[in-house]
Amino acid sequence: MRIFATSDIHLDKNGPEVLDELVRQARAASPDVLVLAGDVATSPTQLLEAFLALRPCAAEMVYVAGNHDVWNHPDRASLGQHAWWRLDQLLPAMCTEAGVRCLDNAPFLLGDIGFVGTLGWYDLSMRDPELDVPEGAYERGEFGGLRWMDHVYAVFPDEFGRRMSALAVAERLRARLAGQLSSCGAPRIVGVTHMVPFQEQLLRKPHPGWRFCQAFIGHAGLGELFRADPRVELTLAGHTHHGSDLQLGRLRAVCAPLGYRGEWSGQTAAEAVARTTKVIDL
Numbered sequence: 001m002r003i004f005a006t007s008d009i010h011l012d013k014n015g016p017e018v019l020d021e022l023v024r025q026a027r028a029a030s031p032d033v034l035v036l037a038g039d040v041a042t043s044p045t046q047l048l049e050a051f052l053a054l055r056p057c058a059a060e061m062v063y064v065a066g067n068h069d070v071w072n073h074p075d076r077a078s079l080g081q082h083a084w085w086r087l088d089q090l091l092p093a094m095c096t097e098a099g100v101r102c103l104d105n106a107p108f109l110l111g112d113i114g115f116v117g118t119l120g121w122y123d124l125s126m127r128d129p130e131l132d133v134p135e136g137a138y139e140r141g142e143f144g145g146l147r148w149m150d151h152v153y154a155v156f157p158d159e160f161g162r163r164m165s166a167l168a169v170a171e172r173l174r175a176r177l178a179g180q181l182s183s184c185g186a187p188r189i190v191g192v193t194h195m196v197p198f199q200e201q202l203l204r205k206p207h208p209g210w211r212f213c214q215a216f217i218g219h220a221g222l223g224e225l226f227r228a229d230p231r232v233e234l235t236l237a238g239h240t241h242h243g244s245d246l247q248l249g250r251l252r253a254v255c256a257p258l259g260y261r262g263e264w265s266g267q268t269a270a271e272a273v274a275r276t277t278k279v280i281d282l
């Protein structure tokens with residue numbers, strides 16, 4: 001089985017040229033499965049445009065949402081169009097319309113390989129313990145003039161309408177992934193998350209702002225689930241914008257984010273797509 005993996009294509013920031021390049025290069029790779037691991041766009045119109053353009057590039061296409069894909073203005077969130085609504089209703093419906101398998105909604109079996117997945121959320125397990133931050137900084141998402149914008153635009157209410165903490169969202173999505181792994185009968189499994197599942201995939205930098213934001217990049221509990229299930233042979237993630245391809249014991253852990261145009265070191269869209277996408281033969 002040939003997989004073409006990408007994530008973090010951020011169409012709203014990067015422009016339509018990126019989608020044209022992805023289509024061209026994905027088609028050339030002739031994959032069985034195209035994996036899109038979140039952060040496509042905040043606009044539903046652009047999300048659907050991406051699904052419809054990429055879907056014909058492979059026999060199957062699987063998707064997990066990114067944090068930017070579940071953003072909405074707080075005014076709309078208060079009217080019921082919050083992050084749970086986008087994750088559990090809007091995005092699965094759009095995937096169905098485009099013929100894309102939405103792993104946030106259900107696992108997908110192809111031959112002897114099961115695809116399980118989730119957006120996932122950060123539980124602060126990857127925060128830098130050496131960084132001195134004021135009380136409540138992680139809960140507020142504010143530090144040294146920085147604002148982590150999920151705290152504004154990703155509103156996950158509980159059943160009483162109260163905003164859930166990041167830890168509570170992370171635990172709910174970790175539990176969903178655990179449920180998918182236990183219900184999936186496949187002998188081989190590919191795990192797809194938007195949030196980073198393994199500490200080893202993080203890029204550490206000395207800048208205090210960078211160190212602060214590391215807390216919002218991953219969830220080690222997702223990686224623990226993958227490590228505990230001997231059927232998981234490949235994991236695909238995004239979110240960090242730092243690509244990696246690591247062998248962690250029996251697991252191959254890949255992160256293949258395109259990232260923002262400003263992060264491409266002057267490369268063209270064609271070069272950035274070629275550098276960041278991964279073709280993996282299982």
Ligand SMILES: [Fe+2]
Nearest residue numbers: 008039239241
């Ligand atoms: Fe991203």
Ligand SMILES: [Fe+2]
Nearest residue numbers: 039066067239
């Ligand atoms: Fe992200």
